[in-house]
Amino acid sequence: MPEINNSNFEVFVEYAGFLGDLPIFALADGTVQILATDNISIMPHNGLLSACLSLDGNKLITGGEDGLVLAINPHGEIHQIADLGDQWVDKIAAGPQGLVGFASGRSAFVVDGNSEQKGFTHARTIEGICFAPKGKRMALARYNGVSLHWTGLDAAPVELEWAGSHTGVTISPNGKFIVTTMQENALHGWRLDNPATGDGKHMRMTGYPTKVKSISWSAKGKWLASSGAPAAIVWPFTSKDGPMGKTPKELGSMGDNLVTVVCCHPSQQVVAIGYDNGMVLAVRIDDEKEAVLRKTGKAPVNSLNWDKKGVRLAFGSEEGEAGVIEI
Amino acid sequence: MTQPIPVTVLTGYLGSGKTTLLNRILSQSHGKKYAVIVNEFGEIGIDNDLIVSSDEEIYEMNNGCVCCTVRGDLIRVISNLMKRRGRFDAIIVETTGLADPAPVAQTFFMDDDVRAWAKLDAVIALVDAKHLMLRLKDAPEAEDQIAFADVILLNKIDLVSDDERGKVEAAIRVLNPHAVIYPTKQADIDLGLILDRGAFDLDRILADDPKFLEPESDHHHHEHNHGHDCGPDCDHPDHEYTTSPHDSEITSVSLRGTEMNSDMFFQWINKITQIDGPDILRLKGIIAFADDPDRYVVQGIHMIVEGDHQRPWKDNEKRESRLVFIGRNLDHEKLTRTFAACHA
Numbered sequence A: 001m002p003e004i005n006n007s008n009f010e011v012f013v014e015y016a017g018f019l020g021d022l023p024i025f026a027l028a029d030g031t032v033q034i035l036a037t038d039n040i041s042i043m044p045h046n047g048l049l050s051a052c053l054s055l056d057g058n059k060l061i062t063g064g065e066d067g068l069v070l071a072i073n074p075h076g077e078i079h080q081i082a083d084l085g086d087q088w089v090d091k092i093a094a095g096p097q098g099l100v101g102f103a104s105g106r107s108a109f110v111v112d113g114n115s116e117q118k119g120f121t122h123a124r125t126i127e128g129i130c131f132a133p134k135g136k137r138m139a140l141a142r143y144n145g146v147s148l149h150w151t152g153l154d155a156a157p158v159e160l161e162w163a164g165s166h167t168g169v170t171i172s173p174n175g176k177f178i179v180t181t182m183q184e185n186a187l188h189g190w191r192l193d194n195p196a197t198g199d200g201k202h203m204r205m206t207g208y209p210t211k212v213k214s215i216s217w218s219a220k221g222k223w224l225a226s227s228g229a230p231a232a233i234v235w236p237f238t239s240k241d242g243p244m245g246k247t248p249k250e251l252g253s254m255g256d257n258l259v260t261v262v263c264c265h266p267s268q269q270v271v272a273i274g275y276d277n278g279m280v281l282a283v284r285i286d287d288e289k290e291a292v293l294r295k296t297g298k299a300p301v302n303s304l305n306w307d308k309k310g311v312r313l314a315f316g317s318e319e320g321e322a323g324v325i326e327i
Numbered sequence B: 001m002t003q004p005i006p007v008t009v010l011t012g013y014l015g016s017g018k019t020t021l022l023n024r025i026l027s028q029s030h031g032k033k034y035a036v037i038v039n040e041f042g043e044i045g046i047d048n049d050l051i052v053s054s055d056e057e058i059y060e061m062n063n064g065c066v067c068c069t070v071r072g073d074l075i076r077v078i079s080n081l082m083k084r085r086g087r088f089d090a091i092i093v094e095t096t097g098l099a100d101p102a103p104v105a106q107t108f109f110m111d112d113d114v115r116a117w118a119k120l121d122a123v124i125a126l127v128d129a130k131h132l133m134l135r136l137k138d139a140p141e142a143e144d145q146i147a148f149a150d151v152i153l154l155n156k157i158d159l160v161s162d163d164e165r166g167k168v169e170a171a172i173r174v175l176n177p178h179a180v181i182y183p184t185k186q187a188d189i190d191l192g193l194i195l196d197r198g199a200f201d202l203d204r205i206l207a208d209d210p211k212f213l214e215p216e217s218d219h220h221h222h223e224h225n226h227g228h229d230c231g232p233d234c235d236h237p238d239h240e241y242t243t244s245p246h247d248s249e250i251t252s253v254s255l256r257g258t259e260m261n262s263d264m265f266f267q268w269i270n271k272i273t274q275i276d277g278p279d280i281l282r283l284k285g286i287i288a289f290a291d292d293p294d295r296y297v298v299q300g301i302h303m304i305v306e307g308d309h310q311r312p313w314k315d316n317e318k319r320e321s322r323l324v325f326i327g328r329n330l331d332h333e334k335l336t337r338t339f340a341a342c343h344a
């Protein structure tokens, strides 16, 4: 077993990761803990609902029950990006050039590096948000599909339709595939043959026993790992048809224990897998070789993130157990 | 895992007293903390972190069936609330007057997460005693809300005569013979009677319903079986009250029997709910299976059926199966016949 530096915050860990080199944990009650020589503990939100890292890795972007969207740096300094009043900001994403996207209810916003804000209103709730690799477009998951908005142009969005509720969205690192998690136990994907029109093939990825809540692209977008089954379900995306007609790999199969979160290594074809019993595993995708990183815990693992070099893994659970695993 | 959080659903028209009741729940000191999911912030005059506004968003599940719907907003709000479950003891969901209660209730059975975290305690319908008869004439939602409820607060009772009150109660009984009815003024009710009572537990509803336990209660199943078919010109005083609900097809069918064959019963209930699910608003029952020492409780909404072993039959308890359907266009004869065929 590798060395684990454990903490217990006794509050749901929304995000466990690294800010610069420092382990950082964002908790549902609104506190943020930065582990440094002198630990920093701040309470930027009254209730925190969402958090992600800026692409340069030096800011944690957070959204709260207090309607605030904030950026926190490694010194614990807080910069306000937006204030939506009493709206819950429960969806957040970071993009290239300092872009930040966030959503509350039926409205989504993008703020660029110069603090210019642009809003998009939809007829139905926005459930997921992500940026395309170059940041020119922002994808919003919604009921019956995905809307691809231009971040810098006042042009109509490209609409991708598929019946049902889409709860999350991701775009492959090469920009060719869009994949959503759904309310039903499935992923849905579109191959973007023509990004200007949204024309392209549909991809259905089904067979999960529960909802998929966590998806992660492996380095260079070769694989898409997903939670929602008693193993990490890892779909191949190397061919131009993506996973169609192929079977996924089932990695880290653990009997009855469900995978709750997945996070792929930044450079190697390795996926870190968190389970509902608190276990954490790392599995090499090619030869399916497993390494147990944490045997068990009190609660489901909710967040897993590698540091930039891929030598440390931070985890956090639904009941506040958290830690840093040195690989 | 911690215990699921009890959830109370409040339905009723604008003006029925929902807001008054919510304010009572939030302001009275009863030692419990409630998270309240409302449609409009402004309605409630109390500032509270645990009041969350939401916007009744109906999701059709992808099986393409019109009755298999959930409330997407509830899934999101409850998922977020549950991250800090220590803050509250129970959840109250207020719905708008126009809302169909089924998707709300179905969310607690059809979404795996919500189902694990929260448990439907009761559906409470607030009814304005003064205006209900008018509502029933023009609004199918009002009927649905009454038919669906476990508990009905017959509010503004001080504004109607005894005669009017009798008519309103009778109209409610036509739609839902098994709900518990509490008459109230200004929604003033002992909260202990309506919150966290496990009213959605069938055991309670069926056991607490004296009518159900009466041996001759069978005529309650249907308002039309006192010897003739009621027509629009039917004006005899003993069921004059049915004039308004006569326009609707909501009825209830109460079935009782002895020990059932479990294989046959499950096949039957699954088939009935698959075929007639869109018309079935609620079903609740306690079943005695041959060779099973436990009481089996079953409940359903449209096409969803849930069942579980509840507790062993007591020595002095009659091993009897009881099942009630509330819905539209229910075929009384077919239900009775096919249910009877499942006897062991």
Ligand SMILES: [Zn+2]
Pocket (backbone or CB within 6 Å): B065, B066, B067, B068, B277, B278, B302, B303
């Ligand atoms: Zn259905």
Ligand SMILES: [Zn+2]
Pocket (backbone or CB within 6 Å): B228, B229, B230, B231, B234, B239
């Ligand atoms: Zn008659």
